[in-house]
Amino acid sequence: MSADAPQRSAALTATTLLGPATFVAALGVIGPMLYLLRYSFNQYDPRELMIETFTLKNYQAFFTNSYFLDAYLTTLRVGLFATAVCLVFGFPLAYVLARSTSRYKNLMIIAVVVPLFVGNAVRAAGWMSFLGSRGLLSVTLMNLGITSGPTDFMYSEGTVILGIIAVNLPYMVLSLQSVLEGINRNLEEAAYSMGARPLTMFRRILLPLALPGVAAGAILTFILAMNAYATPVLLGGPSFRMMAPLVYGQFQLNNWPAAAAIAFILMLTTLLLTMVVSAITRQKFRVT
Amino acid sequence: MxxxxxxxxxxxxxxxxxxxxxxxxxxxxxxxxxxxxxxxxxxxxxxFYQQEIPSFPPTGYSTRWYAEAAANSRFIKAFVLSVQVGFIATAIGLLLALPASIALTRFSFKGRAVINNLLLMPLVIPGIVLGIALYVFQVEAENATDLPIMGSFAGLVFGHTLLVIPWALRLICASLVGFDRTLEEAAQNLGATAITAFRKVTIPAILPGVVAGGMFGFVSSIGNLELSLFLVVPGQTTLPIAILQNLEWKIDPTIAAISVLQILIIVGAMLVTDRFVRISRVV
Known part of the structure; x- marks a missing residue:
């Protein structure tokens, strides 16, 4: 019996166990993504729909067309702004949850988790009933005499940002909370006992230690904001344009090559900005 | 002090x-x-508004929209499809993820990290991008095989299975890492075969992780919108798509009642999951 027989049988077992899942994931992710990349170099034709060729026209068209560029810039703006707001508003809640010793803590965390899985369309419906011209906000402002007639708060960039913040806040809170949970409370007390003010303690102790969670949360919320679909469609209305609805719009027009190119531009932009953020965070760690 | x-x-x-x-x-x-x-x-x-047009303040309160929702055949059909797809995708996803998790936690081999990342990929790639990629792939697959793949139930289940695998994998791996393997060895020393030891000792110990993985997979399948948008055909839509299409047109208490039912299902699933694993430790 050779010495590497057990090793070989272990390799066989691992392959058998891992094989089916790997096959499904490869078939469902790698294959489709490669085809999508190939399609993005094809050419759209109104009569034949798609002509197989190799052209960069779809990418070129995107960056020279103001209709597409507007959507691109709006998406970046909304993504960055929503992420910044999520960071500022998520931190206090994450901190309170992480430091809580209440027996309702788990229930509170479930309350933060549940909205994550309730579809974005459902949450948009909630905002629609609140922000519409006959909604609670408009009627309250009228009753208070602040506005004279009904105001429609729907269909603006601000509304979309509001909706996206509400969608992404739980992700930020959970990312921050998991990191804050691991920071020893005595470090905070030590800073206080040496005379630090709360804000100084936050800036010099808590924030540097929580930086991995801040980076993880910011990256996650940014990716989700950039790729939001239901929120811009429902809260932004037909004339508001962001990238994900644009992909679907081009797809519905049967312009698959353009839709494929836009999908790749969206994904690469997200990936690039994500990598920049991780690189900066990593550098910060090495310095301090 | x-x-x-x-x-x-x-x-x-x-x-x-x-x-x-x-x-x-x-x-x-x-x-x-x-x-x-x-x-x-x-x-x-x-x-719970009484009037159909959602203007504030409501003229009164009523539960009739829930009856209305239950009688709406379009939403019932969408709901049934969502639940069917969710159950089947979760079952397949668990069957694939359980052995994969064992291999990933118990064997060290070259390319382990690569495979791990590949299996988690569907959670990383934006839904809209993966959705259109799957559509394009289905076009090519149908052209190549002449099988009715486009807009088929199997195609939809396949897409949702991709979503279930990462959730199941993450949670099952987490519970396998926390499992003390000497227990399994003890069972084998007492005469159990490897398979019996696994079935009688390991499976019960990691069951919470399996249940939680299945629950999270199911819930993310039920709520998925972006991927499904590209995989359904008119007349056969999932619940989130039916809700979206209705909302693009108008908002009324019926759609709100349907939304509440969806929320209740998810809250229920989360509370059940919480009995098996602390939610705060898995998300």
């Missing part, structure tokens, strides 16, 4: 400032908490 004792010894100015800081913190946290739940509260409120 207690921290509270020290705090009381601080000069009054600093103590006040610290209390003020604590208050600001708590108010900020409460505001964020309410903000997260606000849309769900509004939708639930709307579902």
């Amino acid at each position: 207690s921290a509270a004792g020290d705090a009381n010894a601080l000069p009054i100015g600093r103590r006040l400032r610290r209390n003020a800081g604590r208050w600001t913190l708590n108010v900020g946290a409460a505001a964020a908490f309410i903000f997260i739940l606000l849309p769900l509260i509004f939708v639930t409120w709307l579902s």
